[in-house]
Amino acid sequence: MATETTGTASACVGPDGSAIGMPQLCADWMPNQIFWLLIALIAIYFVLSRIALPRIATVLAERQGTITNDLAAAEDLKQKAVEAEEAYNKALADARAEAQEIIAKNKAEMQAELDKAIAKADAEIAAKAAESEKAIAVIRASAVESVEAVAKDTAGSIVAAVGGQADDAAIAAAVDAQMKG
Amino acid sequence: MATEANGHSEGGLVFHPMDQFIVKPLFGDGAVGMFTFTNVALWLLLAVACVIALMVLGTSKRATVPTRVQSIAELAYGFVYKMVEDVTGKDAVKYFPYIFTLFMFIVFSNFLALIPTSFSPTSHIAVTAVLGFGVFIAVTALGFIKNGAGFLGLFWVSSAPLALRPILAVIELISYFVRPVSHSIRLAGNIMAGHAVLKVFAGFAAITAVAPLSILGITAIYALEVLVAFIQAYVFTILTCVYLKDALHPSH
Numbered sequence: 001m002a003t004e005t006t007g008t009a010s011a012c013v014g015p016d017g018s019a020i021g022m023p024q025l026c027a028d029w030m031p032n033q034i035f036w037l038l039i040a041l042i043a044i045y046f047v048l049s050r051i052a053l054p055r056i057a058t059v060l061a062e063r064q065g066t067i068t069n070d071l072a073a074a075e076d077l078k079q080k081a082v083e084a085e086e087a088y089n090k091a092l093a094d095a096r097a098e099a100q101e102i103i104a105k106n107k108a109e110m111q112a113e114l115d116k117a118i119a120k121a122d123a124e125i126a127a128k129a130a131e132s133e134k135a136i137a138v139i140r141a142s143a144v145e146s147v148e149a150v151a152k153d154t155a156g157s158i159v160a161a162v163g164g165q166a167d168d169a170a171i172a173a174a175v176d177a178q179m180k181g
Numbered sequence: 182m183a184t185e186a187n188g189h190s191e192g193g194l195v196f197h198p199m200d201q202f203i204v205k206p207l208f209g210d211g212a213v214g215m216f217t218f219t220n221v222a223l224w225l226l227l228a229v230a231c232v233i234a235l236m237v238l239g240t241s242k243r244a245t246v247p248t249r250v251q252s253i254a255e256l257a258y259g260f261v262y263k264m265v266e267d268v269t270g271k272d273a274v275k276y277f278p279y280i281f282t283l284f285m286f287i288v289f290s291n292f293l294a295l296i297p298t299s300f301s302p303t304s305h306i307a308v309t310a311v312l313g314f315g316v317f318i319a320v321t322a323l324g325f326i327k328n329g330a331g332f333l334g335l336f337w338v339s340s341a342p343l344a345l346r347p348i349l350a351v352i353e354l355i356s357y358f359v360r361p362v363s364h365s366i367r368l369a370g371n372i373m374a375g376h377a378v379l380k381v382f383a384g385f386a387a388i389t390a391v392a393p394l395s396i397l398g399i400t401a402i403y404a405l406e407v408l409v410a411f412i413q414a415y416v417f418t419i420l421t422c423v424y425l426k427d428a429l430h431p432s433h
Binding site: 012013017018019021022023024025026028029030031032033034035036037038039040041043044045047048049051052053055056057058059060062063066 | 197199200202203204212213214215216217219221222225226228229232233236237240243244245247251254255258259277278279281282285286302304305306307308311312369373
């Protein structure tokens, strides 16, 4: 307990109201300072340790929890997005493969039809060509015959004109021999 | 120092740089007794009020997305918590409330002292010595409670050659007992010197020709003091953590 005897001012303050020496070293004031300091420290300690620090610790823990949960949810959503993309890509690939298949099938069908048509056309052309061949052969045979007959007639006429006795058989043999040539 | 300054009251120049540290009762003109409500009491309680405003009212919403004030409170919490964890170790986290009390008290006392015409409790040896010796006694007691006689291993440097160990033990012992003194005088000296220098610069402002320079000086020193206010609180707290670490793990 500080014993104050001077009344108005302490021993550390001069008559003009200014400090004598360092006020920090004035022993008269120290009990007062220490008393109020302890009050202040105890007050701060109790307020902090009873109310503020647990509260802040809870808030920080909750925030950490929220962040962790949100991150997990984000990871989930990301996973889902990746899966959706995969499904989409798969569907796209399937559709493409199907389209390819359909195209190939159609192409094969068309090729088959075309081949059939070409074969048919070839056969018709071959038949027509054979027919023409035959007709040409007939025409050629008849032409040879005509030439033979004309040649025999001409030869007989030439022999008669020359004054010889035309022998039909001999003429025919001679013409045949010439024609075979 | 102060008496010299008092002697220089010639002409317009009046220097009373130490008057700001006078303790006086706020009600009445009586003597300063132990329980008198003085300017010290006022500014100490203001510091308490500020701590409550920041740490309790500021966090009253318990918002997951913090408001500005709550962010500051969380920042202070995280800052000191990490300091305790990093410097002292995970097992010292249970002493975190005490260290946080010290930090908040010093930081708010220092910053409130920067308000013009305020009183700076942390500039007084009586205040800082209670803090410094309080830490010293608590840490020493804790060291003996936790480690028993093994705490004395702190002074017996087992990594040094045997012949040197007694000499080192004496040096270690002296340095150990100097700790609370340096711990408290560092804080009080820094705050007191800064505020006294501010007052001296302010005294020069009475001369018109020097006044602009003086105001410039005050501004510069004030900026420095803002820095010092935080750094001294930080230094005090981190040294407390270091001392606590020595008490918990005395082996070198």
